[in-house]
Amino acid sequence: MNLDKIVYRYTAILAAIVILAGCATVGPDYVAPEIKAPSQWNASAPGSTFGPDRSVDSLATWWTSLDDPALISLIELALKNNIDVKKAESRIREARAQRGVTEAGLFPSADGSGSYMLSRTENHSEVGTTRELFAAGLDAAWEIDLFGGVRRSVEASQASYEASREDYRMVYVSLAAEVALNYVxxxxxxxxxxxxxxxxxxxxxxxxxANHRFKAGLVTQLDVDRAKTNLDETRASIPSLTTRLAAAKNRLSVLMGEHPGYVDSRLAAAKPLPVTPLSIALGVPAETLRRRPDVRTAERELAAQTARVGVATAELYPKLSLAGSIGIDASTFGGLFSGNNRAAAIGPRVGWNIFNAGAVRSNIEIQNARQEQALLQYENTILLALEEAENAITAYANEQARAQSLEDAMKSSADSLQLVLTQYKSGLIDFQDVLDVQRTFLSVKDNLAVSKGTVVSNLVRLYKALGGGWTPDVPL
Structure with missing residues (x-):
């Protein structure tokens, strides 16, 4: 039987196998779990609004609402040059390539070969002979995915790839927030x-x-010493504040993907804190959960693990593969092109792991347990996301109230300071009263500065908790 007839005979068989291969896929089909979330947030913040958000990208660039060109520039630079962003991009490329490797299992594979051999036979009584052998061949194989094991592997690889994209978005969300927090x-x-x-x-x-009054004999040396001590204590706070300022700038430089000191010239001049917007669209909890990349990652990981259950289940069933080869042997190079030297073989092969001491079923149990763990992780991620958002809303609202109280306290403290200085000059009060009021004024003013910064920081954390900081238009 010649090669053409062999190929013709197996064409019908191959077509039937291909149709059969698309009919059976073992293992559970993935169905995304329903997000269970309250209809409204428990907490609220001044100026906040609820209800579904009409704009998909309303939180994508939340930093622009703070109206601070320096902050906007730093965040955009960090999103472009940050090392973690580049690592996340690399992980996406890796996952995409891994998906390609898995998809290749759906198609036949072929290997070509060629060889040349020179041999010589020596004989004591006769002249030795020399022989040449030229050979070329093509081997092909295809494992038919009868029960969907390979297709489930492709599903798992696709879901893992999509999870890596969500991880990339999470880097965006975290990076934008970290830059803003350090800037604040x-x-x-x-x-x-x-x-x-x-x-x-x-x-x-x-x-x-105090020195003048001492020299005039109006007060004792004690007043002078107290005033000097108060001044030195205040001066002593400068080094620690300067150290923290340098650390915050260095952190920003590294977030830019640059060496420490990179942002020093940009931030050398002191400027006011970013201005918080008058209103914030909080949306509804379910909308936030659908947007948060960590929740989306957990859902994709659950999908991947569900597909791996099918991969493990397919090992219970037989495996069918087709193998074929074409070979040519000739004593001359020209003979490789002669049909008379051609040989071919083609045929199916069935393999079935009949006994493995329960290893396959144990592996199925392992994958089912991992699927359960992935589902629990997904549910826990939702709870943690809701907790983070509720805490962020509460913290933002309460810090605004605290800042307002400190603002009122500072005004009262400033009035008290002017009054005690006037009374001390007139000799109506002791110098200790002056020191107490000065220390109170410094403490209140410093606490107010910290509180105003915390208000902005809490707003940044709120935007992060709401899943802001990425857009579907970002190329992945």
Whole structure:
């Protein structure tokens, strides 16, 4: 029987196998679990609005709502150059390539070969003979995916690839928030240093006043020493604040993908904190959960693990493969092109792991347990996301109230400071009263600066908790 007849005979068989291969896929089909979330947030913040968000990208670039060009520039630069972003991009490429490797299992594979051999036979009584052998061949094989094991592997690879894309988005969300938080730290520390400098000037004037009154015989040396101590204590706070400021700037530089010191010139001049918007669209919990990349990642990992159950289940069933080869042997190179030297073989092969001491079924149990764990992880991720969002809303609202109280306290403290200085000059009160009021004024003013920075930081954390910081248009 010639090669053409062999190929013709198996064409019908091959077509039937291909049709059969698409009919059976063992293992559970994945159905995305329903997101169970409350209809409204428990907490609320001043100026916040609820209800479904009309704009898909309303949170994508939340930092623009803070109206701070320096912050906007730093975040955009970090999203472009940050090392973690580049690593996440690399992981996406890896997952995409792994999907390609898995998909290749759906198709036949072929190997070509060629060889040349020169042999010589020596004989004591006769002249030796030399022979040449030229050979070429093509081997092909195809494992028919009868029960969907390979297709389930492709499903798992696809879901893992999609999970890596969500991880990339999570890097975006976290990076934008971290840049903003460190930027707020820089501006807050600059403000606190300015407050210290301002108070040192005030305390230096008080020290000079006490000195003059001492020289005039109106007060004792104790007043002078107390004033000097107060001034030195305030000055002693500068190094620690400066150290923290340098650390925040260095952290920003590294987030930019640059060496420490990169942002120093950009942030050398002290500027006010970013302005928080008058209103914030909180949306509804379910919308936030659908947007958060960590929730989306957990859902994709659950899908991947569900597919792996099918991969393990397919090992219970027989495996069918087709193998074929074409070979040519010739004593001359020209003979490789002669049909008379051609040989071919083709045929099916069935393999079935009949006995393995329960290893296959145990592996199915392992994959089912991992699927259960993935589902629990998904549910836990939802709970943690809701917790983070509720805490962020509460913290933002309460810190705003605290900042307002400190604002009122500072006004009262400033009035008290002017009053005690006037009374001390008139000799109506003791110098200890002046020191107490000055310390209170410095403490309240510093706490107010910290609180204002915390308000902005809590807003940043709220945007992060709501899943802001990425857009579907980002190329992946």
């Amino acid at each position: 730290d820089v501006r807050t520390l600059q403000e606190r240093l300015a407050i210290v400098e301002e108070n040192m000037k005030l305390q230096a004037e008080t020290y000079e006043l």
